[in-house]
Amino acid sequence: MNPPAGEAGRGAQWSVPPEPGPEQDRRGSTPADRGSPVGRRVVLGLLGLGAVGVVAGSPLQDGLDAALAPIQRNDPTGLSDLLPGDYFRIYTVTDGYPYQSPVSYRLSVDGLVDRPTSLSLADLRSRPATSLVRAFQCVTGWRVPDVHWQGVLLSDLLDEAGVQPAARALRFLSFDGAYSESLTMAEARRPDVIVAYAMGGRPVSQAHGGPVRLYVAPMYGYKSIKWLSHIQVVDRVEPGYWETVGNYDVEAWVGRSNGRNDPTT
């Protein structure tokens, strides 16, 4: 460190200033007029607040949601929607959102079944509907509570197709051409796993995976494949997109997979 040399170099010009270097700073200052380390306190305070926010986690989000809900409901500008809160991050593994018209949409169910089928949106809507009000929990942490889901029980569709004895698992394909997912037969038979065509009382939007997506309530969001177009009944579990690319757990129970064994939220 050699500030004096620098000062001398600049001193050659008359107009250049005397910037007090660190040495000069120390000399001639008493502790009293050096002030107090408020900057450091602000930094440490922010770090403390951040740590509390992380550890308080879910309860804090619930509290904020409750506090913000009335503001967002009554805000005519819509600006408050930009504030963080309960919202979906729209994940895609391809460019943009793939589109299929609700009219021409078909869901094929084939593989180890007696009656391979191809169902239109109207076919799905004409079957007995199941409604669930459950959270959507992403493995990375964000969560949207109390989402209203409506669709057909996956189990019903399997019964209709007639699953053969050799079948052990399901493979799901998205019409985005890249994403895939899997479930064991036992998981697929659960009463909280549906082929969903409505969210929040409206048709599933394009961004959320419409016209039809899967909703696997007890598992992390990556199991709930969007833009669902194909269900193959197979003899063994084949890991899906993130389970291959990102090394995610195939069994994606919320709170009991992907590094943790916590109580379910």
Place this chain on the structure above:
Amino acid sequence: MAATIRRRSAPAGRGWLDRFDGVERAVHWVNAALMLVLVFTGATLYLAPLGQAVGRRALVEDIHVYCGIALPVPLVIGLAGPWGGRLRADLRRFNRWTGSDRMWLRAAFRERSRRQALQAEIEVGKFNAGQKLNAAWTAGAGLVLLGTGLIMRWYHPWPLSWRTGATLVHDWMAVAVGIVVIGHIGMAVSDPDALRGIFTGRIRRSWAERHAAAWLDGRD
């Protein structure tokens, strides 16, 4: 002191002063560039319509994560070597708050005419209290964003509730930092003399007389 004599030889109100050296300006502009990329990629990840228009989410995410990790690097390099004397001195200035700084900040909350009258009487050092607060806020918020971002990206070791908390803190902090950055740019643009300082490193003496009298006198 030689410095004092040299200063007196300059006619009052004229001439130029060195405010930021090359290291400080390099750190500032590398930081600014990283911050710009972070704001843009962050907004792309955060706002669905923007994300849809841009596409390639995995790439955008990687850019965001690695620019975030890189954010402290220019400052650390700038501070660490023999070249960082000026920067270290300025860091010390940012940290230390005198009674004048507190008065200046209190005055900042008064109505406009009163504020200007009060602040004109206070002899501020190289940085005023608002700049000091901005520096401390940016450092603290940046570290919080870095920590929570790391939890979000490498989430395996952390409880699910912490992941939720990290996402929440990261989102709110990012919005707050975005607002402060817009404010910072707005104030810089509204004071072309000060803005020139961070481009060229030099500032008009007349500017320093008005805005940094204690620094001009060598008291800060």
